[in-house]
Amino acid sequence: MNESYEVIPERFMMADWNISSTGDHVSVLFSFSEFSRPSSVSVASGYEVLIQKFLSLYGHQIDIQRKFVIQCFSEEWGQYIDVPKGFVISERCRLRLVPLQTDKTPLGNLSPSTTVFFCCDMQERFRPAIKYFGDIISVGQRLLQGARILGIPVVVSEQYPKGLGSTVQELDLTGAKLVFPKTKFSMVLPEVEAALAELPAVRSVVLFGVETHVCIQQTALDLIGRGFEVHVVADATSSRSMMDRMFALERLARTGTLISTSESVLLQLVNDKEHPKFKEIQNIIKVSAPESGLLSKV
Structure with a gap:
């Protein structure tokens, strides 16, 4: 990983960063994404120690x-600067870990043991406002049923349920790992991160619900930023405006989100006609999912 660093001239080393010493151990603020946590490392800790601390x-x-x-905040420049290869901690500082963008196209492979389903804000008060809401409820039922059959964890959010109501009764949330209220658009909140921490094998998130251009989009972007592979189920997500939905799906596809369908997701998860749960999944999809007006707006 060291080869990914840009070497910075020696004059930008610790002496130019106005930070203070604390003794045998150095206080460091470790930041990743929007989160920051204070901790400490031994004096003279280098790259490997810092990576292990981030992990x-x-x-x-x-x-x-x-x-x-890894970047360190420079008081002189008022922003974060890439640390040099030979960087070691000698004084108190602020560090952040930044994932580098890659051109690698996600393959989109799914398996039950590495997948979690996210059901976003499928609530009663949205029923009259969201286009083809009845259809995406129907598809959501298929996905939740498939998750129960395959033993896939389900995380469910409800946007301000005090004002917008609970998840619609048609969706059976029996066995859901987490059902939580939120006011933030993204589902990626501390309680969700804690739930994901209990599922260390998870690499893929199958995401569906409303609204495509708001909570679905923000959740997908936050998950991608954390290294997850995200599958948005096109026939199970909608918005009040089909234009908003269309441009959100286009934007998400450009960021590496995989836009899929419920049948494709469920069949990919069983992978083989000889899978012991294939017949049960086949029963779910015997009748094709409703196409409604969503088809021409993808």
Whole structure:
């Protein structure tokens, strides 16, 4: 991973960063994504020690297959600067771990043992406002049923349920790992991150619900930023506006989100006609999912 670093001239070393010493151990603020946690490391800790510290703090959020750069905040420049290869900690500082963008196209392979389903804000008050809401409820039923058959964990959010109501009764949330209220658009909140930390094998998130251009989009972007592979189920997500939905799906596809369908997801998860659960999944999809008006708007 060291080869991904840009070498910085020696004059930008610790002496130019106005930070203070604390003794045998150095206080460091470790930041990843929007989160920051204070900790400490031994004086003279280098790159490997810092990476291990980041992994100990944020391991369940970090895709170790990706390349990263460590940056230190420079008071002189008022922004973060890539640390040089020979960088060691000698004084108190602020560090952040930044995933590097890659051109690698996600393959989109799914398996029950590495997948979690996210059901986003499928609530009663949205029923009259969201286009083809009845159809996406129908598809959501298929997905939740498939998750129960295959033993896939399900995380369910409800946007301000005090005002917008609970998840619609048609969706059976029996066995869901987590059902939680939120006001933030993204589902990626501390309680969700804690739930994901209990599922260290999970690499793929199958995401569906409303609204495509708001909570679905923000959740997908936050998950991708944490190294997860995200599958948005096109026939199980909608918005009040079909234009908003269309451009959100286009944007998500450009960021590496995989836009799929419920039948494709369920069949990919069983993978083989000889899978012991194939017949049960086949029964779910015998009748094709409703196409409604969503088809021409993808």
